[in-house]
Amino acid sequence: MSVSFKGRAAVVAGGLLMQSVALGSMGNIGTTYGVLPFDLATAQALSLFNSQTSATYYNPAYLAKDSRGELTAGFMHADHELRANSLGGADAPVRNGDVIQDSPSQHVLIGMKTDLTSLTQYDHPLYLGLMLGVEKYGEEMLAFESQTSQQGQYFEYGRQPLFLNLGGATQLWRGIDVGATARITLHAEADLAATTDLAGNTRYEKLEVSAKPAIRPIFGINMDWGETFCAEGDDCWFNGLETALAYRGYSNTKTEVNANAVIPGVISSPGLMLAINTLDSYQPNILSGGMHYQAGRWRTGVSVEWQEWSALEEEFERDTIKDQTVNGDVGQLRFKDVVIPRVGTEYRLNDTFTLRGGLAFSESPLNSRSPGCWPTRYAWMWATNTRSWKPGSSISMTPSPPPFRSPANGWKRTVTSMSSVVP
Numbered sequence: 001m002s003v004s005f006k007g008r009a010a011v012v013a014g015g016l017l018m019q020s021v022a023l024g025s026m027g028n029i030g031t032t033y034g035v036l037p038f039d040l041a042t043a044q045a046l047s048l049f050n051s052q053t054s055a056t057y058y059n060p061a062y063l064a065k066d067s068r069g070e071l072t073a074g075f076m077h078a079d080h081e082l083r084a085n086s087l088g089g090a091d092a093p094v095r096n097g098d099v100i101q102d103s104p105s106q107h108v109l110i111g112m113k114t115d116l117t118s119l120t121q122y123d124h125p126l127y128l129g130l131m132l133g134v135e136k137y138g139e140e141m142l143a144f145e146s147q148t149s150q151q152g153q154y155f156e157y158g159r160q161p162l163f164l165n166l167g168g169a170t171q172l173w174r175g176i177d178v179g180a181t182a183r184i185t186l187h188a189e190a191d192l193a194a195t196t197d198l199a200g201n202t203r204y205e206k207l208e209v210s211a212k213p214a215i216r217p218i219f220g221i222n223m224d225w226g227e228t229f230c231a232e233g234d235d236c237w238f239n240g241l242e243t244a245l246a247y248r249g250y251s252n253t254k255t256e257v258n259a260n261a262v263i264p265g266v267i268s269s270p271g272l273m274l275a276i277n278t279l280d281s282y283q284p285n286i287l288s289g290g291m292h293y294q295a296g297r298w299r300t301g302v303s304v305e306w307q308e309w310s311a312l313e314e315e316f317e318r319d320t321i322k323d324q325t326v327n328g329d330v331g332q333l334r335f336k337d338v339v340i341p342r343v344g345t346e347y348r349l350n351d352t353f354t355l356r357g358g359l360a361f362s363e364s365p366l367n368s369r370s371p372g373c374w375p376t377r378y379a380w381m382w383a384t385n386t387r388s389w390k391p392g393s394s395i396s397m398t399p400s401p402p403p404f405r406s407p408a409n410g411w412k413r414t415v416t417s418m419s420s421v422v423p
Helices: 037-041 060-065 225-229 309-317
Strands: 002-008 070-085 099-101 105-115 126-134 163-173 176-196 202-224 241-248 251-263 267-283 286-295 298-307 338-348 354-363 378-390 393-397 404-406 411-414 418-422
Touching: 037 354, 060 126, 060 163, 060 176, 060 202, 060 241, 163 202, 202 225, 202 251, 225 241, 267 309
Parallel strands: 002 411, 176 251
Antiparallel strands: 002 070, 070 099, 070 105, 070 418, 105 126, 126 163, 163 176, 176 202, 202 241, 241 286, 251 267, 286 298, 298 338, 338 354, 354 378, 378 393, 393 418, 404 411
């Protein structure tokens, strides 16, 4: 079987092909793509030092870097396509065409940042930020799909879950800011009880459906070395140097279904119990650190990100659908932790235009020794960004650069258009 990946997004994600395996989108727009054009264009290398509303996800401490309020609205469309050509065999899958999966991610993004200092009796800076992303242009907040497949599925691509972050930041000391965010996902539960006959005709049905929020923490700290160690107005070599550290706790979106069926004369009370507990998405523990330097029109930064994907094996063992990925007859999948280095730069041409670019290197969290899978082992991310603004508003656009092809894996990526308007 030969595999090819095509997409229009500045992302790094592996595909998976395996018999009778179920996987959803193990990611969110923040880890897979980038929340705002700034994050996507710099390959998330400068996201730790972005004072826009996406800071609630990458580094909430940086909300305190800019006291101005902000209201952001935008659309993101990321289109990807997974193809596979069967080479035959004893049990070759039967399919129409070579397109296995084609499910674009289409998010409506809304963000807000405000200064709450005036609402308190203390003259101490306090900032609040909110970032919301809803799939299918605002129509899907809790949609999910989890199923077995003999044709292969994306590991990180595809539909992304509800993206909701609420965070705040304050100044701890001169040049040192701290922040925290509540990352909110939804866990759904459904209970069904019914009496039925062998023909499937039901009566005495009872159905209860509920959804509750699951809150996971995000912490960040930022240090401006010039502001901390240099006197105000002094020409100090620390000026322009910043470091940041952020931790994002793991989060997931899952659904639990409990069904109870009674068939008079065949299955008596309490009936046949059916229980399904499945994940639709999973984001691992992520620890990231970075350094940023600004001089004149230039702004450059590097960051390193550690993602704990190995914990996903335990999550799959508790999943009644995806447990076969780690305990299946066709073999066991193994996941490993990955380290992603990133580098990004920004050059301000003038008061109207700014150019941004970024590069990152990622290795698939799928262990290559797992049987029956074809992980994308190595991938590069690259993007450019042009930003224009007028007094009172700004518009960010990410144009599509030429496609980049990896000869070793035969896939290519380009960048999708995305806009962010700030009144």
